[in-house]
């Protein structure tokens with residue numbers, strides 16, 4: 484027999500999950516009720532309103548998919564695309580490649596627009612592809628590339644999609660709650676996010692939102708969505724406005740209590756304040772890194788405040804450093820992926836984890852672990868450089 488599982492208390496400063504707000508964990512432990520209980524239906528309506536606030540949208544079809552961000556990604560593609568359709572997919576990191584997989588597995592053609600990992604999506608290349616493929620149904624791109632720490636210009640990309648009569652599909656898994664995002668203002672047609680990044684909720688839920696134009700596409704499909712579970716026509720029967728909600732699947736009741744609490748925290752803070760907080764702690768963190776002699780991969784204008792790609796100095800064993808941080812400081816940071824494996828660390832400052840305490844903790848731990856590896860770093864400067872940003 485094994486005993487109850489008691490996880491260590493970590494600081495989660497990787498690419499997600501991020502530190503969960505204690506308020507969210509407390510909400511999770513409240514008593515479970517039925518998924519058609521009127522009190523639960525009331526909660527669902529509140530979640531929808533809070534998600535509309537977070538996404539800045541009035542889209543009626545706004546809800547959390549009962550599965551992680553990857554399911555939100557899949558839901559968007561399988562609902563909007565029908566076999567034989569063409570989609571333009573931007574790829575400047577790991578998640579663009581996953582979009583391509585989704586498009587191709589749906590029996591569709593993915594026209595790829597590639598940019599280097601670490602660079603923002605090039606608008607000119609996208610416009611060229613849109614001109615060359617007037618039959619494309621949608622343009623899909625990642626707003627915040629978690630694999631590289633790059634922010635692309637979602638507003639300009641959505642405007643291009645509109646100009647060429649394509650649906651604008653956005654991966655906002657890491658952007659929601661961390662950087663400016665305006666679904667209605669920017670004309671985004673379909674968007675998905677995740678609960679465990681800047682919302683600082685537990686992993687396993689994927690907020691999505693579809694514009695009236697996208698809903699029209701879904702409702703007038705010639706063929707059935709190949710995924711029964713993710714078919715929005717069916718999910719709408721449970722999450723829709725009608726007072727007669729019908730059973731589709733058992734909603735994850737307690738995780739939805741948690742999501743409600745996380746969205747409430749965001750609403751109480753205010754979107755603008757949350758975005759400004761992410762920028763502040765990122766600025767302090769980078770000041771500390773640079774004072775230590777470290778550098779950041781991404782050009783300043785396209786850096787994500789919530790995901791910092793830190794270059795691994797010459798001669799440093801990056802995996803050993805991460806295990807030192809975990810063992811000695813209970814601090815998790817992420818490794819590089821793909822072409823950036825071994826070259827960067829990914830330090831998340833997402834949601835509840837975006838705090839002065841975490842910035843100073845991480846700088847201190849990094850410095851001591853680098854010194855332990857005899858790396859050439861400037862010592863005893865990072866923390867004061869970060870503190871000078873806080874003033």
Ligand SMILES: *Cc1c(COP(=O)(O)O)cnc(C)c1O
Nearest residue numbers: 551552553578627629656657677
């Ligand atoms: C984390 C992430 C996903 C996948 O989300 P899961 O919850 O891990 O399935 C998709 N896109 C981006 C940009 C992400 O950062």
